[in-house]
Ligand code: ATP
């Protein structure tokens with residue numbers, strides 16, 4: 095089947111030699127046209143590194159593996175081809191969205207500028223489309239908002255402007271790196287609703303990055319769980335949320351607030367990510383794993399099917415129910 099994004103065996107190492115930091119290791123995943131795929135993992139797991147690699151915003155020589163956008167090899171593209179693709183085929187919304195806005199330029203003008211970079215057409219038509227986009231992201235009085243500077247908008251309104259800018263050239267894939275960072279919970283919920291509405295209305299595929307399983311569940315069709323640069327579990331959102339088959343995913347689920355467990359009493363997974371310069375043999379999660387066995391320290395598990403379209407990288411994937419305490423149901 096066609097894939098909007100097809101990543102195979104992606105590895106990214108920062109720095110040369112044996113001391114290089116192995117930020118991403120042998121990651122493969124596909125995103126179908128119009129599909130929303132979530133990448134989830136704690137800080138330092140390699141999420142942003144993968145997002146940057148999709149548009150080749152990573153240092154040359156650090157990447158191995160293959161990234162295909164609509165079948166085109168990103169690593170082999172000429173700078174001109176790449177420039178044409180950025181914004182038009184793929185748009186990025188970065189972890190710090192305000193960095194996408196120029197404080198000195200009216201927001202309508204900033205969006206119009208993006209439109210003019212990729213399309214012919216006069217200033218008036220670019221401005222008109224800019225106002226239309228501000229309406230599409232449900233900003234009230236878009237014609238008035240277009241004249242404002244970023245600091246004259248709330249955080250949630252600024253994020254809508256950033257999304258409007260990302261949509262300016264009708265991309266086929268939106269890469270969103272923690273798009274609700276810095277927003278309060280209420281505003282976050284509204285922005286997630288907007289992302290859902292837009293992706294269904296426009297049929298745009300989404301690579302959605304988050305460290306919060308509850309947030310991913312609201313937006314994504316499928317989820318890949320990243321730990322120390324490796325995918326440790328992948329499946330439909332329902333499979334991964336309702337029947338997680340990796341101890342790390344189960345730990346992430348336990349970290350979610352439930353009806354019985356308030357948000358201020360989250361269960362953390364003890365320990366921290368390993369040093370990514372010296373990755374030990376065996377399972378990289380073993381030092382933190384509540385279900386660890388002898389084999390886990392010796393042999394690195396491979397990603398194996400545990401159901402249709404559901405994979406887990408765990409030697410004990412068929413015995414977890416006996417080895418781990420019950421998984422709390424997710425209500426987020
Ligand atoms: P967060 O949730 O905090 O945003 P992340 O999952 O996005 O984390 P990355 O930013 O991809 O993680 O970082 C993965 C690893 O690579 C980290 O150990 C980080 O320190 C390292 N790293 C990221 N960028 C660089 C860089 N330009 N040079 C060297 N190391 C880097």
Ligand code: MG
Pocket residue numbers: 141142143189271
């Ligand atoms: Mg990041």
